[in-house]
Amino acid sequence: xxxxxxxxxxxxxxxxxxxxxxxxxxxxxxxxxxxxxxxxxxxxxxxxxxxxxxxxxxxxxxxxxxxxxxxxxxxxxxxxxxxxxxxxxxxxxxxxxxxxxxxxxxxxxxxxxxxxxxxxxxxxxxxxxxxxxxxxxxxxxxxxxxxxxxxxxxxxxxxxxxxxxxxxxxxxxxxxxxxxxxxxxxxxxxxxxxxxxxxxx
Amino acid sequence: xxxxxxxxxxxxxxxxxxxxxxxxxxxxxxxxxxxxxxxxxxxxxxxxxxxxxxxxxxxxxxxxxxxxxxxxxxxxxxxxxxxxxxxxxxxxxxxxxxxxxxxxxxxxxxxxxxxxxxxxxxxxxxxxxxxxxxxxxxxxxxxxxxxxxxxxxxxxxxxxxxxxxxxxxxxxxxxxxxxxxxxxxxxxxxxxxxxxxxxxx
DNA sequence: GTCTATACCATGATAGAC
DNA sequence: GTCTATCATGGTATAGAC
Numbered sequence: 001x002x003x004x005x006x007x008x009x010x011x012x013x014x015x016x017x018x019x020x021x022x023x024x025x026x027x028x029x030x031x032x033x034x035x036x037x038x039x040x041x042x043x044x045x046x047x048x049x050x051x052x053x054x055x056x057x058x059x060x061x062x063x064x065x066x067x068x069x070x071x072x073x074x075x076x077x078x079x080x081x082x083x084x085x086x087x088x089x090x091x092x093x094x095x096x097x098x099x100x101x102x103x104x105x106x107x108x109x110x111x112x113x114x115x116x117x118x119x120x121x122x123x124x125x126x127x128x129x130x131x132x133x134x135x136x137x138x139x140x141x142x143x144x145x146x147x148x149x150x151x152x153x154x155x156x157x158x159x160x161x162x163x164x165x166x167x168x169x170x171x172x173x174x175x176x177x178x179x180x181x182x183x184x185x186x187x188x189x190x191x192x193x194x195x196x197x198x199x200x201x
Numbered sequence: 202x203x204x205x206x207x208x209x210x211x212x213x214x215x216x217x218x219x220x221x222x223x224x225x226x227x228x229x230x231x232x233x234x235x236x237x238x239x240x241x242x243x244x245x246x247x248x249x250x251x252x253x254x255x256x257x258x259x260x261x262x263x264x265x266x267x268x269x270x271x272x273x274x275x276x277x278x279x280x281x282x283x284x285x286x287x288x289x290x291x292x293x294x295x296x297x298x299x300x301x302x303x304x305x306x307x308x309x310x311x312x313x314x315x316x317x318x319x320x321x322x323x324x325x326x327x328x329x330x331x332x333x334x335x336x337x338x339x340x341x342x343x344x345x346x347x348x349x350x351x352x353x354x355x356x357x358x359x360x361x362x363x364x365x366x367x368x369x370x371x372x373x374x375x376x377x378x379x380x381x382x383x384x385x386x387x388x389x390x391x392x393x394x395x396x397x398x399x400x401x402x
Numbered sequence: 403g404t405c406t407a408t409a410c411c412a413t414g415a416t417a418g419a420c
Numbered sequence: 421g422t423c424t425a426t427c428a429t430g431g432t433a434t435a436g437a438c
Contacts, residue, residue, distance in 0.1 A: 014421090017421095033236075033315060033317060035236040035237060036236060036317065036318065038412080038413060038414085039413075039414060039415085040414095048421095048422075048423090049422065049423050049424075050414090050415085051415085051416075051417090051421095051422075051423070051424085051425095052421065052422055052423075054414090054415065055421055055422080056421090060414070089402075111373070113314055113315065113373045114234060114314065114315045114373075116236075116237070116315075151402060152401050152402065153399075153401060153402065156392065156396065156401065157392075159378070159381070159383075160374075160378065160392045161396075161401055163373075163377045163378060164396045164401065165401075166373075166377075167373050167374045167377075171368050172312070172314045172315075172367075172371070173361075173364040173367075173368045176364045176367075177360070177361065177364060180360070182360075191357065191361045194357075195357065195361065195362075195365045195400075196400065196401065197400050197401050197402055198354075198400040198402055199396075199397065199398050199399040199400025199401075200353050200354060200362055200365065200366075200397065200398050200400075201352060201354065201398055211403095215403090218403095239430080239431065239432090240431075240432065240433085241430090241431075249403095249404075249405090250404065250406075251432090251433090252403095252404080252405070252406085252407095252433085252434075252435090253403065253404055253405075255432090255433065256403055256404080257403090260432080260433085261432070
């Protein structure tokens with residue numbers, strides 16, 4: 001896209017390498033969570049020495065934050081790319097479905113569910129907070145549009161709807177339903193979507 | 202209750218001590234989660250030496266399991282004590298409300314939400330599994346009764362409803378809504394209940 | 403069964419040569 | 421910027437005296 005592709009080979013290699021590091025972090029974070037993920041594992045999965053990791057990222061927290069920030073930016077791009085002529089409720093459902101599909105493929109949940117040190121670290125990361133506020137803003141607008149269109153209950157504060165959708169994206173129900181492997185991935189996603197938006201009644 | 206209260210002083214003291222240990226574990230587990238909870242902290246909160254812990258419980262996993270089992274047994278007692286003449290849907294809501302109130306008071310969520318080593322340990326604990334299956338059975342009956350009474354959608358498998366309710370009891374939305382401290386505890390619980398059963402539409 | 407003291411190990415992080 | 425080698429910390433678990 002850029003009109004200035006004149007990055008030196010070294011710089012390009014650096015970017016590729018750092019992407020690989022963040023990829024590995026992403027996988028391990030999804031699989032084991034922040035606390036159980038070790039820098040040794042990340043290094044092993046990338047195929048470099050642990051010390052080299054620290055040349056790219058100053059700490060474990062910073063590394064995890066980089067992965068979460070990339071995920072948030074992908075989410076932002078997805079939300080911005082939604083067809084604006086669709087009903088707002090469809091757009092919201094698309095976002096949640098997309099997030100659940102990522103998790104199904106072994107990706108990260110959009111939000112840290114746990115009461116962990118990662119959440120603390122992220123809340124102190126200005127870049128992360130900035131992206132999160134952008135996403136909250138966009139989603140908040142969608143939710144209010146959906147309210148105006150009569151497809152979201154008006155007695156629920158927008159904030160409550162927002163967190164409810166976020167929470168659904170990291171819902172352990174997905175894991176539990178998959179364990180029984182009685183349902184296909186698509187069915188599980190359908191159940192999560194309909195229980196979220198339509199309720200149990 | 203028992204007609205044989207003839208426990209020696211020593212045995213009674215033992216029970217009291219073990220209860221105190223499980224209490225401390227419960228609190229720390231709720232506050233920091235399994236991985237970040239250390240045996241030093243537990244010992245310090247009880248006021249005994251760390252080595253003494255290991256005379257009561259053979260490992261950290263066993264200690265955490267004891268706390269989770271006690272919680273499950275309390276939950277079972279609550280469910281069994283529900284007024285059976287109430288509509289099944291009211292009973293279900295009462296269970297979820299009760300679980301959320303416990304969390305509000307700093308207690309544990311009924312189910313481990315996280316992809317953590319604790320979950321693995323619990324799944325290998327026969328006593329825990331036994332209690333969990335008892336609870337699943339009772340809750341499953343309630344859900345099917347509610348379906349028959351027309352207050353739960355019949356197109357949702359009972360299993361899906363069950364996990365959805367469980368997931369709600371450890372929903373991070375509770376934490377996030379409390380952070381903004383814009384709503385009272387009762388309001389937060391009301392939001393969680395209504396979004397779960399009535400949905401967002 | 404409780405304590406003090408300690409063995410043992412995994413992990414986050416760093417030093418220094420190339 | 422990558423490597424090998426190492427440190428420092430903190431955590432699980434145990435030994436042995438009382």
